[in-house]
Each structure stands twice: as structure tokens, then as C-alpha cells.
Amino acid sequence: MTPPSSVESEADDESAAQAGQPVVTADALATHLVCPRQYEFAFERPLSARKTSTDRVRDRRRQLLRRSIIAGLRSEADSDEGRVEAALEWLNHEWRQASAGDRQPYIADAQEQYDANALAAAVEAYFENGGHGHAERLVEADTVVSYERDGIRYEATVDAVVERDRGYLGIRYVPTLHGVLQVSWSDTHVREFVDGQSYYPRQIGSFVRAGVAIRGLKAEYGFDLPCDFAYVAPLAESRPAYESESGVRVDVEQRHFEDAFEEETRDLVDLIEERAAAIGDGKTDPRAWRFENITNSACQYCAYRDACPDRMGAELAFIDREPTRGERGERGEIDD
Numbered sequence: 086m087t088p089p090s091s092v093e094s095e096a097d098d099e100s101a102a103q104a105g106q107p108v109v110t111a112d113a114l115a116t117h118l119v120c121p122r123q124y125e126f127a128f129e130r131p132l133s134a135r136k137t138s139t140d141r142v143r144d145r146r147r148q149l150l151r152r153s154i155i156a157g158l159r160s161e162a163d164s165d166e167g168r169v170e171a172a173l174e175w176l177n178h179e180w181r182q183a184s185a186g187d188r189q190p191y192i193a194d195a196q197e198q199y200d201a202n203a204l205a206a207a208v209e210a211y212f213e214n215g216g217h218g219h220a221e222r223l224v225e226a227d228t229v230v231s232y233e234r235d236g237i238r239y240e241a242t243v244d245a246v247v248e249r250d251r252g253y254l255g256i257r258y259v260p261t262l263h264g265v266l267q268v269s270w271s272d273t274h275v276r277e278f279v280d281g282q283s284y285y286p287r288q289i290g291s292f293v294r295a296g297v298a299i300r301g302l303k304a305e306y307g308f309d310l311p312c313d314f315a316y317v318a319p320l321a322e323s324r325p326a327y328e329s330e331s332g333v334r335v336d337v338e339q340r341h342f343e344d345a346f347e348e349e350t351r352d353l354v355d356l357i358e359e360r361a362a363a364i365g366d367g368k369t370d371p372r373a374w375r376f377e378n379i380t381n382s383a384c385q386y387c388a389y390r391d392a393c394p395d396r397m398g399a400e401l402a403f404i405d406r407e408p409t410r411g412e413r414g415e416r417g418e419i420d421d
């Protein structure tokens with residue numbers, strides 16, 4: 086049976102501007118933070134990103150996980166088992182659809198089978214570790230929350246909005262927490278980033294996404310209500326487990342941003358508005374924004390690096406420069 090088409094495609098960046106009002110999405114802000122030119126390539130020019138098989142596996146995991154979980158959350162099943170069954174049915178359906186495409190990211194059948202089993206185990210583990218509670222208190226799934234400030238509408242897509250005893254929780258499902266800010270490290274992440282004491286733009290981008298979502302939740306459900314945003318990673322860790330039926334054991338992790346948001350609201354809001362102004366003013370030249378940091382780190386992960394004149398120019402200009410981390414073979418973990 087084909088499951089009902091209750092899960093829409095991801096709505097990031099797709100929400101219509103209201104009566105010509107400028108709209109800035111959390112995705113656009115997070116990308117502009119990493120590199121203004123990358124933002125231009127991703128959001129303003131029809132330039133296809135070059136994706137490695139690792140990129141395609143990562144994208145596939147995120148989309149299949151979120152869609153299957155959302156199907157489970159929305160299911161009208163009257164038991165926990167029925168809800169998990171609905172999610173797994175969706176996963177099975179979506180997996181077959183994804184596998185029917187021309188460009189498969191897997192090198193070997195065993196790798197594909199392992200990933201299929203890992204995703205199924207992750208969906209089950211999520212529902213066993215809080216997902217049923219989310220389903221019972223679900224307000225909306227796959228939605229956009231937004232707020233307005235100084236004539237700009239800020240939007241963030243959230244995969245689920247759940248009512249808490251007091252206030253609301255927005256959730257984004259990601260396979261792992263790679264690239265998500267470790268909020269316990271400091272109370273001044275944004276200040277350190279802005280002052281140039283630290284440079285981890287992808288993680289600060291994850292905080293920006295959380296901040297836009299929390300402000301959007303407050304604007305939509307009540308400014309006086311405490312609101313939270315969490316990245317939930319049902320595939321945070323996975324390893325073969327020959328004793329289990331699926332052959333894979335997974336760990337679910339989640340990271341909440343309510344406390345960090347309260348702690349750093351002023352700096353975070355300033356950063357969001359400063360980057361929104363840069364987007365509005367068409368500032369896409371990376372040489373005006375941490376270019377040395379960008380060429381030392383962001384370029385090595387960038388899907389546009391083969392076509393980017395700024396990166397090529399930097400390569401030619403810095404013939405005697407120190408090799409980047411990537412050139413030294415220190416490529417880190419991929420984002421989720």
C-alpha cells in the first residue's frame with residue numbers, strides 16, 4: 086500500500102513573502118554566516134552544488150528520517166506500535182522511491198542495506214525515547230514559524246511543534262549533531278564569534294536557526310510563553326549489533342537551545358539583524374567577511390568550490406601561504 090501523501094517537502098525558503106515584505110530565512114542567515122558568496126550561489130543564482138556521495142548520503146538520511154518521523158507523528162494510529170508502524174511504512178516507501186533514482190550515493194549494496202537498517206532502527210529508537218510523547222502533544226508538523234522586525238519577516242522551518250506543560254518546543258530532526266553548537270561550552274558563543282576570538286560559523290549558524298525559531302514560536306504562540314528549540318538526532322551514533330534483528334544499534338541524542346537563547350539573546354539578535362541587513366544590501370563578497378577564515382576552513386567543505394572565483398583567486402594570490410587544514414589532510418567531520 087502506498088502511504089497517504091501527508092508529508093510535504095521541506096518548506097525552508099519557500100514561504101511566500103507577505104505583500105512584498107522582505108523575508109529572510111534561518112537557512113539563508115546560516116549560509117551567509119559561513120560565506121556570503123556561498124549564500125549567493127545557494128540562494129540567488131541557479132548554480133547546482135557539486136555533491137559528493139557523502140553529501141548525498143547525508144541529505145538522504147535527513148530527508149528520509151524527518152519525513153518518516155513526521156508521518157509517524159501525524160498518524161492517527163491508536164497505539165504506540167501503530168504509530169511506529171506508520172513511520173516505518175513511510176520509510177520503506179520513501180526508501181524505495183529514493184532508490185529508484187539514477188544517482189545512487191552508495192558504492193556497495195551492503196552499505197545501502199546497512200543504511201536502510203540504521204534508519205529504521207533510528208525511527209524506532211526516536212519513538213521509544215520521547216517520540217510518542219511528542220506525537221501526543223503535537224501542535225503542527227513540517228511548518229514555518231516567523232516573526233517580524235523592522236519591516237523584515239524572519240522565518241524558520243521546524244519539523245515539529247510540540248506543546249509542553251508551559252510553552253512550546255520546536256524540533257528539527259537531523260541524523261547526527263555534527264555541526265550543531267555545543268551550547269554548554271560557553272555563555273558567550275556569539276560574542277566570541279563576533280569579536281573574532283573564535284571561528285565556528287556552521288555551529289553559530291545552528292544557534293541562529295534556533296534563535297529565529299524560538300522568536301517565531303513566541304510570536305505565534307505568545308511572547309510571555311517559554312519556548313525552546315531542539316535538534317533531535319536519532320542516528321547520533323550507530324554501530325553494527327549482530328545480536329539485534331536489524332543488525333544495527335543506534336543512540337538518540339538531542340540538544341536544546343532555550344537556556345543559551347536566554348543567555349545570549351541580545352548578541353544573537355544583533356548578529357541576526359546584521360546579517361539580514363547584509364543580505365538586504367546585496368553584500369556577497371566574502372573578502373569583506375572573514376575571508377582568511379573562509380579560505381582556511383569553509384572552502385574545503387563548500388559544494389561550490391570548483392566554480393568559485395574567490396577561492397580560485399585566493400589560491401593564486403597566496404602561493405606562499407600556509408596549507409589549509411584540508412590540504413594538510415585534516416578534513417573534519419561532515420555536517421549532518
Ligand code: SF4
Pocket residue numbers: 119120121122123126371379380383384385387388389390391393394395396
Ligand atoms: S568556495 Fe569558499 S569562498 Fe567560494 S563560495 Fe565556497 S566557501 Fe565561499
